[in-house]
Amino acid sequence: MTRPARITVHLDHIIHNTQLARQLHGQKVLAVIKANAYGHGDQKVAQALSRYVDGFAVACLEEAVTLRQSGISQPIILLEGPFTSQEVKEYDHYQLTPVIHQREQWQWWQENNLSHPVWLKVDTGMHRLGFNHDDLIALINKNTQQPKSHIAVLMTHLANADTLDDEKIKEPLERFKRVVDQFNLKTSIANSAAIMLHPQARGDWARPGLMLYGVDPLARNAKDVGLKPAMTFSSQVIATRWIKAGESVGYGSLFTAQKPTRVATIACGYADGYPRSAPTNTPVWINGKVVPLIGRVSMDMITVDISAHDDIQIGSAVELWGENIAVAEIASRSGTLAYELLCHTQRPGREYSLSRVE
Numbered sequence: 447m448t449r450p451a452r453i454t455v456h457l458d459h460i461i462h463n464t465q466l467a468r469q470l471h472g473q474k475v476l477a478v479i480k481a482n483a484y485g486h487g488d489q490k491v492a493q494a495l496s497r498y499v500d501g502f503a504v505a506c507l508e509e510a511v512t513l514r515q516s517g518i519s520q521p522i523i524l525l526e527g528p529f530t531s532q533e534v535k536e537y538d539h540y541q542l543t544p545v546i547h548q549r550e551q552w553q554w555w556q557e558n559n560l561s562h563p564v565w566l567k568v569d570t571g572m573h574r575l576g577f578n579h580d581d582l583i584a585l586i587n588k589n590t591q592q593p594k595s596h597i598a599v600l601m602t603h604l605a606n607a608d609t610l611d612d613e614k615i616k617e618p619l620e621r622f623k624r625v626v627d628q629f630n631l632k633t634s635i636a637n638s639a640a641i642m643l644h645p646q647a648r649g650d651w652a653r654p655g656l657m658l659y660g661v662d663p664l665a666r667n668a669k670d671v672g673l674k675p676a677m678t679f680s681s682q683v684i685a686t687r688w689i690k691a692g693e694s695v696g697y698g699s700l701f702t703a704q705k706p707t708r709v710a711t712i713a714c715g716y717a718d719g720y721p722r723s724a725p726t727n728t729p730v731w732i733n734g735k736v737v738p739l740i741g742r743v744s745m746d747m748i749t750v751d752i753s754a755h756d757d758i759q760i761g762s763a764v765e766l767w768g769e770n771i772a773v774a775e776i777a778s779r780s781g782t783l784a785y786e787l788l789c790h791t792q793r794p795g796r797e798y799s800l801s802r803v804e
């Protein structure tokens with residue numbers, strides 16, 4: 447790729463963050479690597495993590511099969527389970543573990559008489575997926591009388607783990623406990639936010655996603671909470687110019703200079719994954735300085751004000767996010783979340799780095 451827009455994925459940082467998840471939560475770690483490992487590359491991430499985790503979680507059969515075909519032998523959990531009865535045979539063939547959240551899925555599994563373990567999902571208040579208390583108890587009791595499928599884990603997903611307010615997760619945890627207490631089954635509750643903020647939400651399996659990639663669920667500085675950003679989005683300055691007071695920059699002339707302004711144009715736009723909604727003054731790192739974005743983000747370029755920095759020239763190194771600029775900051779300025787930005791970085795050239803893991 448001749449374009450200087452690049453994604454560098456620091457696999458050693460992902461390993462470091464995974465080890466932090468295990469330290470904080472204890473027990474087993476299921477690395478959530480759906481959506482191409484949140485844009486980081488699922489096969490590379492899975493291979494790097496295979497010695498450090500107990501399993502992987504993905505969103506669909508295709509994601510799981512890709513992992514199996516690249517040699518991943520750990521348990522793979524499919525967080526939404528099968529979407530049709532036809533898929534169930536593939537689960538058997540590739541030895542995949544579904545999260546069963548609907549009666550229909552349970553029937554498909556039973557009809558095929560599969561002995562491979564399943565996870566069952568309990569709805570504790572998110573009201574997207576999962577069985578309610580009574581349905582789940584009836585289902586498990588029926589299964590115990592005529593044992594067919596092996597239920598490995600009871601899981602739930604909290605709607606409000608990314609808050610410091612313990613009260614917001616008290617009721618869902620109690621609801622989950624009311625089910626769990628009746629059966630001697632393993633449990634899984636915590637995503638990244640719960641791992642980092644709510645020790646009372648621990649279970650037998652942690653399910654970290656975002657934190658593996660070095661992003662704090664509360665958008666605090668990664669270093670302050672022991673995380674290392676896994677993705678560096680970089681590029682270069684490809685043009686510089688002075689504009690006069692009263693002249694504008696970019697589509698829609700969104701930014702008009704109040705004084706003579708030196709503008710740098712950077713090869714990176716919304717087609718590379720930089721958010722189009724990033725407003726003027728969003729920070730961009732160039733040559734060790736933080737400079738403000740000006741004007742509208744276009745498909746392949748952004749423009750910044752470098753009036754104060756003579757040393758910035760064509761070819762100067764730019765970081766859009768990474769060690770120096772947090773992806774969470776760009777996300778919050780743009781009215782979105784780091785999750786979305788990380789997932790949308792398919793176009794830039796890509797490299798993987800794996801230095802020594804401490």
Ligand SMILES: Cc1ncc(COP(=O)(O)O)c(C=O)c1O
Pocket residue numbers: 478525603636637638639653654655656657
């Ligand atoms: C069921 C489930 N568990 C865990 C995760 C990981 O969440 P996070 O990336 O916030 O750690 C997700 C992500 O969406 C999920 O859907």
